[in-house]
Each structure stands twice: as structure tokens, then as C-alpha cells.
Amino acid sequence: MTATSSSTTARRRFAGAGPWWVPYVFIAPFLVVFAMFLVAPIVVAVVNSLYSQQSSGLGFGGSETVFVGIENYLRSFRDADFVASFGRVLLYGVVQVPVMILIAAAFALLFDSAILRLKRFFQLVVFLPYAVPGVIAALLWGFLYQPSVSPVVQALSSIGIDPDFLAPGSVLWSIANISIWSNVGINMIILYAALQALPRDTYEAARLDGAGELRLALSVKLPMIAPAVLLTTLATIIGTLQLFNEPQVLQTITSNVSSDYTPNMAIYAASTLGSDTHLGSAMAVVLGVVTLVVSLILVRVTNSNPRKEVA
Known part of the structure; x- marks a missing residue:
């Protein structure tokens, strides 16, 4: 046959x-x-x-x-607190997203290098906070932020530093700290997995050309895992727009976090405290559209410089 x-x-x-x-x-x-x-x-x-x-x-x-047609959407845009919540998470994301990705990439590159010992142990240490539910993590950090009970605040006060992690100007960054601590582990795992899939002969060729570990990481490894970096960045941005657990928990211990501190909290407040599920639905649709637009812009900007074919 x-x-x-x-x-x-x-x-x-x-x-x-x-x-x-x-x-x-x-x-x-x-x-x-x-x-x-x-x-x-x-x-x-x-x-x-x-x-x-x-x-x-x-x-x-x-x-x-x-x-009522689009009346609920018009009410949403006329709500100054709801609009301000978008500005707040925008400021939060401008700082938190790059810091999150940089820390995750640094850990992934460190674990993939040949200079670190006990890699499995340190990977577990970095990833373990992700296993803690977000509400529990916020409660733990809320305890560390309160001046009356926090050993961290008391230790800093003993050397002449009086931090106020829950002040109006610092509470947003205290929330960002919780989010980074909780989620950097999963982003590190994604980037580390992408690094493990790269061909090792590329590393050997770069080392033969005289590249050190730092040059190898910045010039070879990071460009080759760009899709994984885009994935983690996109997921972090979406998580930023959906921020809810951390500020909701801190709201119980400080008055500097309002019921409409983030868009998700504003939606929750309108639907439950305000008993207006119709307005809450309109706000949710607006948040969904903004998330979609931001995601598409990020993908478009990332793909705006296609590789040129070499003649």
C-alpha cells in the first residue's frame, strides 16, 4: 500500500x-x-x-x-466623585503597574540566572503572598499600618520617624503596596515560565560573544519574552481598574478612603447604599468600556512597531 x-x-x-x-x-x-x-x-x-x-x-x-435611555449614563458622568475615582486609579496605575512589572521581571531574571542558589526556596517565598486571599492580605497590612498597634510604625517612631501610612496623601500608595506584595508572585511565575521556554543555545552564543549576566538579561532575555511581559502588563492594568478589596478593607480603619474611592467601590455604593441598581449598572458598563479601550490601546501601542523584514 x-x-x-x-x-x-x-x-x-x-x-x-x-x-x-x-x-x-x-x-x-x-x-x-x-x-x-x-x-x-x-x-x-x-x-x-x-x-x-x-x-x-x-x-x-x-x-x-x-x-430612560442614556439618562443613567449622563448621571454617571455628572457624578464628580465617580469621575474622580477614575483619576485616582489612573494615578495609582501609572505608578503601580510599572513597579509591579519591574519587580516581577527582576525576580524572574534573577531566578533564571546562574548566580542564585536555593532557587526553589526563594521562588516559594516570592509566590507565597499570592496564595493569601486579597481581603486577608488587606487585613494584615491594615494592622501594620495602624500607628497604635503596628510594630513597624512603633519601630520607626523609636528612631525619630513618624510615618502615617493612612494619611490622605499616602493611603493610595499604601493600597498599591498591598497589591504589589500580593500579586508580584504570579507575574513572576508567568515571566519565569516564559524564560524557561527560551532556547539555551542562544544564551551560550551570547556568553561566547562576551555578554555578562546583566547584558544577557537586558539584551537577550527580556526582548524574547516581550509577549509574556505584555500579558502581565495587561492583566495588571485590568486589575488596577477593578481595584476593590484593598481600599474596601482599609475603609473600615480610616476615613481617608471614601465609599466611592475607586470605580468599583462607586458601583457597589450606588447599587447597595444608594439602592439604585440601574445607576450602578450604567457605571459598571462605563467601567467595562474603559477597561476594554485601555486594553486595546495598550495592544495597539505594543504592536505599533512591527518587525521589518530583512531583504
């Missing part, structure tokens, strides 16, 4: 292996879960944002749901 007849027989055997709908049965659970927990909530939020609850009968009757 020739190779051509053998491949033809194999294709016929595969084509007759089962009904055409069998593959769809296997992917159906994913499609159902995807529709229920991603598509459906988005559709419900968009529809809900176009309505409002209004009282009838001069306030003495019951309330009714009426169609």
Missing part, C-alpha cells in the same frame, strides 16, 4: 468515526458556562442601565420601572 492510499484511508476512517455533532457536545459545557457567567451578566447590565425606578402617584403610590 502506498503512502497516498494510506493517508486517504486514514482520512476516511476519521471522517466516519462518529456523527458530525460529537465535537459540539464536548464544547457545549464551556459555551453554556461562558454564556451564563460572562455574556448574560453583560446583557443584563446593559439592559438594566437603560431603565430607572420612579415613584408614581406623587410619591404616595408604588414605584415603576420606566425606560
Whole structure:
């Protein structure tokens, strides 16, 4: 039997292996879960944002749901505190995102180098904070931020330094510290995994050309894991826009974190404290659109300089 007849027989055997709908049965659970927990909530939020609850009968009757179009979106943009929360997370992200990626990349490159001993132990130490739930991490750091009980504040005070981690000008960076401590480990793992997939003969060629570990890391390794760096940067930016747990916990110990300190907190406050789920839905849609736009801009800027083909 020739190779051509053998491949033809194999294709016929595969084509007759089962009904055409069998593959769809296997992917159906994913499609159902995807529709229920991603598509459906988005559709419900968009529809809900176009309505409002209004009282009838001069306030003495019951309330009714009426169609208001984009009125809830206009209310969102007129809400100075909601708009200010975007400016706050923008400032937060401008500092926190680069610091997060730099620390994660530094750890990944250090663990991938030949100069560090006990790599497994130090990898566990860096990654372990990620295993701590965000709320628990915020509670732990909240304890360390309070002057009356914090051993850190008391130790600094004993040498003449009186820090106030919960002051209006510093509480945002205290929140950033919690986020970096909690999430740098997972970003390090992603970058380290990308480094492990690189061909080792490239390293040897660079070393033969006289490149040291620092030059090797900056000129060879980092450019080759650019897609992984983009992935971690994109995930960190999305996490910044969705900031909620850390400021929500610190709100219980300081008055310098308001109920609408971040967009997510403003949405929560409008939906629960304000009992206006329609306005909260409009705010959620605005936050989703902003997150999408920022992500697309980042991808576009990253891919704006395509590689030129060498003639």
C-alpha cells in the first residue's frame, strides 16, 4: 500500500468515526458556562442601565420601572466623585503597574540566572503572598499600618520617624503596596515560565560573544519574552481598574478612603447604599468600556512597531 492510499484511508476512517455533532457536545459545557457567567451578566447590565425606578402617584403610590435611555449614563458622568475615582486609579496605575512589572521581571531574571542558589526556596517565598486571599492580605497590612498597634510604625517612631501610612496623601500608595506584595508572585511565575521556554543555545552564543549576566538579561532575555511581559502588563492594568478589596478593607480603619474611592467601590455604593441598581449598572458598563479601550490601546501601542523584514 502506498503512502497516498494510506493517508486517504486514514482520512476516511476519521471522517466516519462518529456523527458530525460529537465535537459540539464536548464544547457545549464551556459555551453554556461562558454564556451564563460572562455574556448574560453583560446583557443584563446593559439592559438594566437603560431603565430607572420612579415613584408614581406623587410619591404616595408604588414605584415603576420606566425606560430612560442614556439618562443613567449622563448621571454617571455628572457624578464628580465617580469621575474622580477614575483619576485616582489612573494615578495609582501609572505608578503601580510599572513597579509591579519591574519587580516581577527582576525576580524572574534573577531566578533564571546562574548566580542564585536555593532557587526553589526563594521562588516559594516570592509566590507565597499570592496564595493569601486579597481581603486577608488587606487585613494584615491594615494592622501594620495602624500607628497604635503596628510594630513597624512603633519601630520607626523609636528612631525619630513618624510615618502615617493612612494619611490622605499616602493611603493610595499604601493600597498599591498591598497589591504589589500580593500579586508580584504570579507575574513572576508567568515571566519565569516564559524564560524557561527560551532556547539555551542562544544564551551560550551570547556568553561566547562576551555578554555578562546583566547584558544577557537586558539584551537577550527580556526582548524574547516581550509577549509574556505584555500579558502581565495587561492583566495588571485590568486589575488596577477593578481595584476593590484593598481600599474596601482599609475603609473600615480610616476615613481617608471614601465609599466611592475607586470605580468599583462607586458601583457597589450606588447599587447597595444608594439602592439604585440601574445607576450602578450604567457605571459598571462605563467601567467595562474603559477597561476594554485601555486594553486595546495598550495592544495597539505594543504592536505599533512591527518587525521589518530583512531583504
